[in-house]
Amino acid sequence: MYLALTDEQQFLIEAAQGTLARHDTLEGARSALDGAPGPALWQTAAEAGWTGLLIGEDADGAGLGAYEALLVVEQCGRVLADARLLGHLAATALLEQAGADATLRGALATGERRAALVDAAAGERSAPVQARRAGTQMVFDGRVRSVLDVPDADVLVIVGRDADGACVAGVVDADADGITVTAERAYDATRLVGTVRLESVGATALAIPADRTRDGADLQRALLAAESVGAADACLELSRSYAIDRFAFGRAIGSYQAIKHKLVEMLRRIEGARSLVVHAGRTWDDDRAAFALAANAARVVAADALDYCAPETIFVHGGVGATWEHDASLYYRRAELARRLAGGATVAAAAVAAVLLDEAHLRTQRPDTVSALSVG
Amino acid sequence: MYLALTDEQQFLIEAAQGTLARHDTLEGARSALDGAPGPALWQTAAEAGWTGLLIGEDADGAGLGAYEALLVVEQCGRVLADARLLGHLAATALLEQAGADATLRGALATGERRAALVDAAAGERSAPVQARRAGTQMVFDGRVRSVLDVPDADVLVIVGRDADGACVAGVVDADADGITVTAERAYDATRLVGTVRLESVGATALAIPADRTRDGADLQRALLAAESVGAADACLELSRSYAIDRFAFGRAIGSYQAIKHKLVEMLRRIEGARSLVVHAGRTWDDDRAAFALAANAARVVAADALDYCAPETIFVHGGVGATWEHDASLYYRRAELARRLAGGATVAAAAVAAVLLDEAHLRTQRPDTVSALSVG
Amino acid sequence: MSSSGPENLDAFRAQLRDWLDANAEHAPRRQVLAPQDDAAVGRWRGWQARLADAGYAGITWPGAYGGSDGTPAQRVAVEQELTARGLSGVFDFIGIEMVGPTILVHGTEEQRDRYVHPLLRGDETWCQLLSEPGAGSDLAAVQSRARLQDDGSWVVNGQKVWTSFAQHAAFGILLARTDTEVAKHKGLSMFVVPMDAEGVTIRPLRQITGDAEFNEVFLDDVRLARDSIIGAPGEGWRVALTMLGFERVGVGSGLHATPLDRLVAAVHASEDRDDAGVRVRLGQVASELLALRHTSERVVEEIAEGHVPGPEAGLIKITSVTASLAACRLAVDVAGPEALVDDEWGHQVSALPGVRSAGGTEEILRNLIGERVLGLPPEPRVPTKAA
């Protein structure tokens, strides 16, 4: 509902739906649980131009903004397609911002190579990745768990903290000395996550202002939010169809308030989350300083929306919803893992509070500061 | 439901209901909001023998246990009667445990004098009350906010921490030097709460083992839990009657699942809370070391139960539930204030975690320790 | 003001800002709930007249009746600029959002001439006489009777509840039963009632806050002129649906929720500022409030583009109440129980439960959205009978 998209955005969505429809991604998600290889979506993403969405036209990218990336990823989430875009898009956003080497960006834009983001900020509880400067290089040490899309990635963008506590970023080939990537088993088998160990890894420093190095991690959270909105919406659609078709005690079960109100609650949560995803998409281009708040808030509300919709979809379906063969179980697996990735939804909530309290603190120091929040 | 009471306990409940029915406590709660004096229930409590429930028969008390006190207070909660028992019973429990002066206990048992408990543990966020020994006396310094029943109390039982961090208790007349009590305005006008300031207050030391000095605060939380169960049960009864009598769109509203399932949810929460109140009552006599866990868990679940039942009772009633004249609003005021008293339900949850994690810690030190929790 | 387009809107907004710079001193500050004292109400009505005279009230209404022939986008711009400055809009939102548009649609030319312009300026304010003790959300069950007299006038008897601002209103818009022989919703008609007519008694109904935001209104043999009916006899249900449709469009509630900056300031000022649990809770509540704000903005954009939002816009009300209540409760938790009796948070804690049922219970709203938006089948019908 509440659509306010440009024609180009609408076209992007429809093209994504068409592209994804060529794969049976749900059956792929199920068979992957039994060890079968999932559908090879990376090539599809490359052909559709998604791999280069955030890379400039100077390097064969589409030169689009986060909003378009979020719209594509929402469609992927709807059918549980994982094209390894969450790591790649977050990493390429930082490379683009740093104006990194055009050859590298070109290879990433066309999908010839695949990138992932290694940022301990994605898991606030981990010890931060340590960074020190050595000539023109940054040297990184540390260990980060459950990094999205990192197994088999070709290029790593690493974010760490230097001795002064400032955030710095670097880029390095994934097979460079000192990098060990171990794949983790994932509850949602569409996912590719791994633990990264960095031992004196020398990387090319990226020229990004300190207050913008977290944009990659925040973008990854916004992408997770968009994906969750898509998945939650698919849950609502599954539930809606079943509630109309299934009869119990002489009536369609959707005529009972218990079911009907539950579905409306799904809709309410999805609409709230979607509003924040849209808002995050817009701030990326229009007001980057506000992006962190928007992205983390989107992450919180979207994770809660999917967290509600996925298990309730099982319950609406009664016993059949809890069977292996039913798609509801796949969305449930998606929900349970997704809310814990990139540091988890709780860390995103803490990040929202941190932005707001830091701003309040500044206001008490300089009472004349006008806050974006004073509106409303 | 699930009654498993002795005949004596059943009699105590019925007697309490009869006694309380002689006052229009709900109308009293409403008119108190406009500044009218509430019903004078202290005398009633004294005549019913409730003031001496926890005081030994050697000092004219009933010599009963916490279970009986909880049952009486549950009945008070049901009709929003506040007889100032929460401060008095918690304070007298510590005096009884210490074998304090029989004359003092006798005056408290008969209701001639009224006691209150001043324990900063009731509000974990407050700085603790400082205690030091001076001869046979304890000297207390500190400030505690929102102390139950402390305005106009005659006797204060104070719990503080000495320089070693150990809990110690003392008793003192409320008009002693160095004590300042300021009444606070209360959202639920049946309540009497105040801020206590202690400046070098000399008090008679109470001989209570350090690990039992918190029993008073824990008992107060259990009493709040019992009271909340009574209030929540009354909310369910209000809602139930209305749901049966009120028709909308040609049907009693209780026939709609949205209303029916809400009322069943009230029942579910109330029964869970009641089980913990019963359990807390039993452990007081049977297994005092387990009382802290039981009392704080009861507090958490009962606060949540009332927190659910009171506003939902307003909503079940539609617009009329939100009017000044309707009793639902009085239970809502009770819920909002009660969950924040004695440190608040969140502090009780933290206390539950502390008990469990401390025990887990001990188990890792001495793996052969058998935990009460290993059952089930 | 009749042409639209972004350039025109920028010019409109610039002009509006200049006007506000010059006139804001006359505006009452925006408050969560309207104050009940007469002086404050008088000042607020004066501000409405000033807005109307400058063309900033009834923006989309026809110029012939005092409106500005403007666009929905301009209406939204006024709302945004007022909100940004923390200023109130019109006093009589019932008149402006619901009664005025309804009279414009269903009223006679004489009725439009008589009522619309004084309504717009706040010279005559309005109240709704719809709900009854036995018919809250279920308006088709209305029992108030209007009996046609031989001279074409009507005599009304009945009781209404949940009437906001009845004590200030010049007129009420009344739903009454004119025919008991037909199916429930077919026997209703809509009337204009002068609130000073003989037989009208207003009894304030106190809310949990202690304020009397609503009233009960008793109608005892109230005589109404022949031309006081809006639409034809028996068309009352259709007129009421039109009016409730306008209520839904009067979104706004999402923009009027608990201000996030005040919640953040409350946590910042408290001892719990650095408590990990409190920070996560703040982040969750703040995210909900932000979701609410941006959902409201999305709906406002829709309207600005000329779309009429679907019933799902009603979900904003649910989120508004739940998120605002969560915000208030967090603020009280960090400030301590005494905050329950202050004006900043305590008043809202008392007011919000009543807001949830205002304009129909949440259950009715969820039924409506489940059936109209999600296409779920209705409950089985229980045979209805006329009262």
Place this chain on the structure above:
Amino acid sequence: MSSSGPENLDAFRAQLRDWLDANAEHAPRRQVLAPQDDAAVGRWRGWQARLADAGYAGITWPGAYGGSDGTPAQRVAVEQELTARGLSGVFDFIGIEMVGPTILVHGTEEQRDRYVHPLLRGDETWCQLLSEPGAGSDLAAVQSRARLQDDGSWVVNGQKVWTSFAQHAAFGILLARTDTEVAKHKGLSMFVVPMDAEGVTIRPLRQITGDAEFNEVFLDDVRLARDSIIGAPGEGWRVALTMLGFERVGVGSGLHATPLDRLVAAVHASEDRDDAGVRVRLGQVASELLALRHTSERVVEEIAEGHVPGPEAGLIKITSVTASLAACRLAVDVAGPEALVDDEWGHQVSALPGVRSAGGTEEILRNLIGERVLGLPPEPRVPTKAA
């Protein structure tokens, strides 16, 4: 064992403890869900036989059929002592808790002699053939047909779902329609089906965990002997109600929820042990688990005192699932997402959503309790027609 009273109970318990000291080595450990491998099942069935031979299964059943003529309090004592040691009880709880008592009530003398004792020992285990794809919670809508043959035997066709342990069962208890000319619930009858009969096909139904806890059972022209009917033809609904009543008494679920000590150990072992927010969450979840435990204990006490708990005991199941799920989710949150794929927590995260709908959806349970316990009016009836 026929006399009761506390002294007798103490003696009973002492004797039981001695017996457990000597026999516990043969008992499988208590687990949240039953294992599916044949060796484990065999061992568990052996333990059931041992319990039965010692008089610790079917305690309240008549001695004539292998029971112990004992009291409900003794039955509770056995449950408590097993739980305290972390030991499993009987393997075939469907047989012991539901089928056995139903045959004792509605079966013929011949049926009791034939079925009850092997059932008690676990020599022959049982499954339920009640739910169907089109009749989950709504059993009266069962479509499986049993047609009477000229020789008095029956031929059954149909499909059943949610059948636990069908692959191990010697017999199933089957609800089928024997008369399509009467109102829905009047045309049903209950039968005993040998699971190795020709025409019976068992298809495992995998759950989210990946395990096949349930099965679909297809019945194609399955011929049943004349004496396989339990009760009279057309009495199936009454027999089913009796059986579901016994199910409700088989409380237990609250005692089998996520073990609190393991949750506490998980938090204690994590980096988040000192995080204020995590501690509050642990306190809340732990309090819910404790409420669940003590509510279960209260119901068990009721039973021990000879009362039959009301339908509200079913609420324990709801709390059990919600509190257990909250506990598992907290444990995974502190341990990290990899814990989702381990056996300790991940298996439960997968299993619990299915438990919630097992034995009827939560909506049905809430309707039942709302109507039977709170006395709320039922939904309006939709006219039913026979299949």
